[in-house]
Amino acid sequence: xxxxxxxxxxxxxxxxxxxxxxxxxxxxxxxxxxxxxxxxxxxxxxxxxxxxxxxxxxxxxxxxxxxxxxxxxxxxxxxxxxxxxxxxxxxxxxxxxxxxxxxxxxxxxxxxxxxxxxxxxxxxxxxxxxxxxxxxxxxxxxxxxxxxxxxxxxxxxxxxxxxxxxxxxxxxxxxxxxxxxxxxxxxxxxxxxxxxxxxxxxxxxxxxxxxxxxxxxxxxxxxxxxxxxxxxxxxxxxxxxxxxxxxxxxxxxxxxxxxxxxxxxxxxxxxxxxxxxxxxxxxxxxxxxxxxxxxxxxxxxxxxxxxxxxxxxxxxxxxxxxxxxxxxxxxxxxxxxxxxxxxxxxxxxxxxxxxxxxxxxxxxxxxxxxxxxxxxxxxxxxxxxxxxxxxxxxxxxxxxxxxxxxxxxxxxxxxxxxxxxxxxxxxxxxxxxxxxxxxxxxxxxxxxxxxxxxxxxxxxxxxxxxxxxxxxxxxxxxxxxxxxxxxxxxxxxxxxxxxxxxxxxxxxxxxxxxxxxxxxxxxxxxxxxxxxxxx
Ligand SMILES: [Zn+2]
Numbered sequence: 001x002x003x004x005x006x007x008x009x010x011x012x013x014x015x016x017x018x019x020x021x022x023x024x025x026x027x028x029x030x031x032x033x034x035x036x037x038x039x040x041x042x043x044x045x046x047x048x049x050x051x052x053x054x055x056x057x058x059x060x061x062x063x064x065x066x067x068x069x070x071x072x073x074x075x076x077x078x079x080x081x082x083x084x085x086x087x088x089x090x091x092x093x094x095x096x097x098x099x100x101x102x103x104x105x106x107x108x109x110x111x112x113x114x115x116x117x118x119x120x121x122x123x124x125x126x127x128x129x130x131x132x133x134x135x136x137x138x139x140x141x142x143x144x145x146x147x148x149x150x151x152x153x154x155x156x157x158x159x160x161x162x163x164x165x166x167x168x169x170x171x172x173x174x175x176x177x178x179x180x181x182x183x184x185x186x187x188x189x190x191x192x193x194x195x196x197x198x199x200x201x202x203x204x205x206x207x208x209x210x211x212x213x214x215x216x217x218x219x220x221x222x223x224x225x226x227x228x229x230x231x232x233x234x235x236x237x238x239x240x241x242x243x244x245x246x247x248x249x250x251x252x253x254x255x256x257x258x259x260x261x262x263x264x265x266x267x268x269x270x271x272x273x274x275x276x277x278x279x280x281x282x283x284x285x286x287x288x289x290x291x292x293x294x295x296x297x298x299x300x301x302x303x304x305x306x307x308x309x310x311x312x313x314x315x316x317x318x319x320x321x322x323x324x325x326x327x328x329x330x331x332x333x334x335x336x337x338x339x340x341x342x343x344x345x346x347x348x349x350x351x352x353x354x355x356x357x358x359x360x361x362x363x364x365x366x367x368x369x370x371x372x373x374x375x376x377x378x379x380x381x382x383x384x385x386x387x388x389x390x391x392x393x394x395x396x397x398x399x400x401x402x403x404x405x406x407x408x409x410x411x412x413x414x415x416x417x418x419x420x421x422x423x424x425x426x427x428x429x430x431x432x433x434x435x436x437x438x439x440x441x442x443x444x445x446x447x448x449x450x451x452x453x454x455x456x457x458x459x460x461x462x463x464x465x466x467x468x469x470x471x472x473x474x475x476x477x478x479x480x481x482x483x484x485x486x487x488x489x490x491x492x493x494x495x496x497x498x499x500x501x502x503x504x505x506x507x508x509x510x511x512x513x514x515x516x517x518x519x520x521x522x523x524x525x526x527x528x529x530x531x532x533x534x535x
Pocket of ligand 1: 059061064160161185
């Protein structure tokens with residue numbers, strides 16, 4: 001039985017892992033879309049999509065689920081196992097993603113026609129997304145399911161997003177049994193609305209994310225005081241707080257905080273401030289949250305509901321939907337909060353609001369989520385003085401703030417404590433879903449702590465029966481820049497020589513990993529040689 005690392009290898013998006021649990025029998029864990037500017041290329045699926053029998057989906061975020069309709073288009077007709085909440089969220093998120101693909105393709109086609117080029121086909125259509133949804137089967141947390149010969153699974157609450165899971169796989173081939181757990185995204189402790197991650201179970205192999213593998217969140221993790229400061233300082237200037245927000249999860253958390261601020265009268269001078277959620281997808285997701293199983297909700301949220309309050313609804317909440325209503329928000333000069341779709345400002349209505357608000361120093365842009373390298377959000381957050389939006393150069397004069405303490409991901413301490421929540425250590429830890437620094441840094445940390453761990457590059461294959469690498473590939477650098485999001489202040493580029501050094505170090509790491517059975521004398525000699533190099 002083998003595991004092949006495909007997506008989210010040395011990067012944060014495009015989660016996809018292939019398992020061959022018996023000869024020529026395959027399942028995928030997640031089938032996500034790459035987002036933002038990716039440093040590395042992802043290896044192709046090494047088998048036809050029609051040979052994949054199952055997909056086990058950890059959660060609905062597009063970087064874990066967004067390529068399912070492509071898999072369907074390419075011939076996958078197996079079953080997709082996920083919690084009911086993940087299924088409900090995917091139903092709206094995949095349709096939304098398909099709609100974006102269709103719109104982008106139509107606009108590219110329009111441009112092409114003017115220059116005599118051909119029609120552009122969307123990556124997938126709304127129909128493909130709808131067909132994909134017919135393959136979903138619901139799974140309950142904690143229930144062992146026999147899927148096939150030599151393949152049983154159990155989903156546990158990963159505490160990252162409504163319905164999110166880490167998945168335990170019981171694999172058996174020729175009398176050899178192995179356990180594998182895939183973490184999906186590990187949730188942060190004390191996130192509003194949802195539960196904390198359940199404890200890790202004992203396992204032979206663990207595939208763990210490393211978004212924050214080398215960093216810890218701000219220790220003061222109560223976001224309400226920061227939010228109050230941002231709101232009151234902006235409203236005193238007569239400005240608007242613009243929040244680029246992920247439609248699913250983060251938006252509902254923000255609504256939870258705004259409900260609390262209003263319910264407890266924490267901003268008495270501006271008690272009636274309006275909040276506009278300018279994202280049809282976010283509003284549909286809010287409806288999914290409102291209908292979820294109570295098993296997904298934490299004790300505090302259940303208590304608020306028992307007191308007769310809606311945890312994510314309040315007076316002054318407006319859910320604008322039409323694009324005309326969205327545009328009208330920018331001619332309304334009243335101080336307000338606009339939560340708009342496009343968490344990393346790469347698409348969605350936020351770009352339109354940024355164009356109208358970024359130049360004005362009265363306003364604040366509040367980032368409330370991770371900004372991947374290369375995205376417009378990251379460029380603004382990193383301090384660009386001006387940015388290009390819809391081909392127009394816009395000065396960045398608004399205040400740029402970050403709402404701390406609301407990450408959906410466990411930080412380094414959180415990952416370590418989740419790892420140690422199992423009674424026994426996994427025999428081997430594979431690390432994915434982190435940028436270069438995070439995944440390799442987290443691997444080094446685990447080595448220091450005595451774990452066997454590696455952050456494999458895309459295309460690497462490990463034999464789960466024998467416990468050894470079959471193939472360790474090198475990451476393949478891919479450099480590209482989007483013309484629309486290029487900062488006017490050019491960022492310093494790494495030199496080729498530096499890239500070469502980093503690649504060589506990576507090869508050294510892979511080489512060291514392959515020396516598991518080498519003699520102690522050889523290992524000692526190599527260690528001394530490396531130490532000499534460092535000092
Ligand atoms: Zn996620």
